[in-house]
Amino acid sequence: MKGIKIIASVTFREGIRDRIYLIFFFFAIILLLFSLFLSMLVIGDPTKVIADFGMGVMSLLGILIVIFVGGPSFSKELQKRTVISVLSKPISREEFLVGKLFGIWSNVFVNLLAMAVLLFLLILAKGVMIWGIFVQAFLLFLEMGILTAVDLMFSSFTTSFLAMLFTLSFYVVVHLTTTIEKASQSLSSPISKAVVRYIAYLLPNFDYFNLKNQVVYGLNVPPLFYCKSFVYFLALIIFFTILAVWVFKKKEI
Amino acid sequence: MIEVKEVRKSFREGFLLERKEVLHGISFNVKSGAVVGLLGPNGAGKTTTIKIIMGISPPDEGEVLVFGKKLSKETKKAIGFLPEAPYFYDYLTGREILRSFSDFYQNLNEEKINEVLKLVGLKEEADRMLRSYSKGMLQRIGLAQALLHDPELLIFDEPMSGLDPIGRKEFRDVITSLKEKGKTILFSSHILQDVEMICDEVIMIYRGKVIKIGVLNEMLKNEVTYYEVTVEGTGGADNFSPLKKSGGRFLYRVKEGELDGLIRSVMENGGRIRSVIPRSLTLEEIFIREVKKV
Ligand SMILES: Nc1ncnc2c1ncn2[C@@H]1O[C@H](COP(=O)(O)OP(=O)(O)OP(=O)(O)O)[C@@H](O)[C@H]1O
Ligand SMILES: [Mg+2]
Numbered sequence: 001m002k003g004i005k006i007i008a009s010v011t012f013r014e015g016i017r018d019r020i021y022l023i024f025f026f027f028a029i030i031l032l033l034f035s036l037f038l039s040m041l042v043i044g045d046p047t048k049v050i051a052d053f054g055m056g057v058m059s060l061l062g063i064l065i066v067i068f069v070g071g072p073s074f075s076k077e078l079q080k081r082t083v084i085s086v087l088s089k090p091i092s093r094e095e096f097l098v099g100k101l102f103g104i105w106s107n108v109f110v111n112l113l114a115m116a117v118l119l120f121l122l123i124l125a126k127g128v129m130i131w132g133i134f135v136q137a138f139l140l141f142l143e144m145g146i147l148t149a150v151d152l153m154f155s156s157f158t159t160s161f162l163a164m165l166f167t168l169s170f171y172v173v174v175h176l177t178t179t180i181e182k183a184s185q186s187l188s189s190p191i192s193k194a195v196v197r198y199i200a201y202l203l204p205n206f207d208y209f210n211l212k213n214q215v216v217y218g219l220n221v222p223p224l225f226y227c228k229s230f231v232y233f234l235a236l237i238i239f240f241t242i243l244a245v246w247v248f249k250k251k252e253i
Numbered sequence: 254m255i256e257v258k259e260v261r262k263s264f265r266e267g268f269l270l271e272r273k274e275v276l277h278g279i280s281f282n283v284k285s286g287a288v289v290g291l292l293g294p295n296g297a298g299k300t301t302t303i304k305i306i307m308g309i310s311p312p313d314e315g316e317v318l319v320f321g322k323k324l325s326k327e328t329k330k331a332i333g334f335l336p337e338a339p340y341f342y343d344y345l346t347g348r349e350i351l352r353s354f355s356d357f358y359q360n361l362n363e364e365k366i367n368e369v370l371k372l373v374g375l376k377e378e379a380d381r382m383l384r385s386y387s388k389g390m391l392q393r394i395g396l397a398q399a400l401l402h403d404p405e406l407l408i409f410d411e412p413m414s415g416l417d418p419i420g421r422k423e424f425r426d427v428i429t430s431l432k433e434k435g436k437t438i439l440f441s442s443h444i445l446q447d448v449e450m451i452c453d454e455v456i457m458i459y460r461g462k463v464i465k466i467g468v469l470n471e472m473l474k475n476e477v478t479y480y481e482v483t484v485e486g487t488g489g490a491d492n493f494s495p496l497k498k499s500g501g502r503f504l505y506r507v508k509e510g511e512l513d514g515l516i517r518s519v520m521e522n523g524g525r526i527r528s529v530i531p532r533s534l535t536l537e538e539i540f541i542r543e544v545k546k547v
Binding site: 002003014091092252 | 264265304307308309310326329330332334336338339340341342343344345349350353354357358382395398
């Protein structure tokens with residue numbers, strides 16, 4: 001446990017001081033400010049436009065940080081052999097990997113929180129309070145935890161670049177699950193319909209972490225949805241972390 | 254203190270992932286309180302052996318015991334390890350990395366950190382980020398983290414590489430003082446002079462095999478000695494060819510049995526003996542000879 005804490009803390013500090021992290025952060029702020037400008041051009045309720053666009057920016061920032069700061073911080077430890085110094089300490093490989101996961105995840109947390117606060121304040125300036133932004137930020141946070149575990153798994157057996165590519169593909173695919181499912185309904189052959197539906201069924205579905213529309217339009221979300229999301233999150237993060245540990249333990253360092 | 258028993262290790266390589274064995278049954282012991290040098294040319298398997306001892310890489314066959322036990326978190330607490338070309342975190346300072354690592358152990362305070370920083374000569378640079386450190390400075394911070402918790406056993410992989418002559422001298426002093434405190438030290442190197450100066454024992458490995466193990470003093474003593482004789486005056490000696498000739502001086506190199514003959518011959522020719530210096534083989538020469546035998 002001590003080992004996890006140490007690695008998480010080192011990873012967190014290392015991430016937060018990384019220039020790329022800062023660049024992404026400023027980039028996100030500029031995008032948020034741009035949403036103000038956008039809201040003036042587009043027809044419709046300006047606060048809804050800002051909220052919608054702003055939550056999109058939060059997702060983007062989350063994925064950017066996981067892929068360009070988190071994953072590489074792990075690959076770099078393997079490549080520059082920091083891992084050799086660290087593993088000579090009283091720590092197991094499992095603890096090291098879980099420590100990295102928590103460290104990267106805390107980076108994402110700080111960022112999402114800052115974004116959410118900023119977005120909330122921007123909308124508040126227009127006289128509207130949308131608390132749902134924090135709910136969506138939290139769901140994004142859960143999503144990014146899973147994505148980090150997936151990235152660590154890929155980074156354990158392939159190069160930094162390929163790990164980025166695979167993680168990004170994973171992200172795109174799991175966001176298309178619902179679309180794939182819907183598409184299957186328009187297929188004519190019953191066999192291909194069944195196959196595609198089955199594939200969609202097997203793929204993780206990240207719509208469990210997406211409440212953007214509900215937040216923007218102020219719709220009610222049944223409490224059961226949150227329960228499902230959370231259970232879904234737990235199952236996926238445990239699954240991918242175990243997979244990542246398994247791959248990492250086989251790795252020749 | 255360390256027992257390495259019949260350790261074998263292979264790596265999968267190339268497109269077909271063929272197994273290539275790099276350690277072919279390595280065995281040796283390191284006694285408590287000894288300073289032992291692990292010698293071998295590039296690619297001999299020194300780093301691989303050390304990684305197996307540290308539990309970073311699992312052996313295919315054989316086993317390693319440290320303090321008479323299999324490696325565990327508890328035993329790791331009593332080991333200080335300096336890896337080859339150590340690298341830590343770019344955006345942390347030297348002091349921060351030591352602080353973080355000190356959390357692995359009990360009862361380490363800021364005082365201890367300062368003491369170690371001073372010992373490795375990084376007091377001034379302690380609060381700079383590691384990305385601005387030079388290779389030698391990284392080597393020093395690597396040494397600092399290995400010494401931080403005052404371990405009983407120290408394992409260093411190529412500790413002198415990247416250090417300037419002063420740094421190497423300082424490092425040798427550190428090792429000497431650790432030895433005085435009764436610590437056990439195993440370190441790998443291919444800089445033979447350094448090994449010669451500080452080791453009690455050497456283990457030579459070559460192409461994944463141990464080719465010679467021995468106590469350094471005995472090893473050097475038992476090696477055939479020769480003498481270097483400087484002669485002045487007329488003509489030199491008959492039947493002997495000088496190694497060097499300059500002005501009226503001749504330098505001869507002869508085996509022990511030939512020495513009397515040479516001196517007599519010089520005397521008969523009316524020459525004067527200026528010096529007779531006994532020379533034993535250096536570690537380097539022994540090393541090269543052992544490697545050639547394989
Ligand atoms: N991860 C790996 N995959 C494949 N081969 C490896 C791996 N690590 C080491 N080797 C091979 O094992 C052999 C021994 O390497 P090792 O690093 O132990 O040598 P060394 O004695 O430390 O050399 P040096 O003095 O250059 O540090 C080399 O032939 C090397 O190519
Ligand atoms: Mg080496």
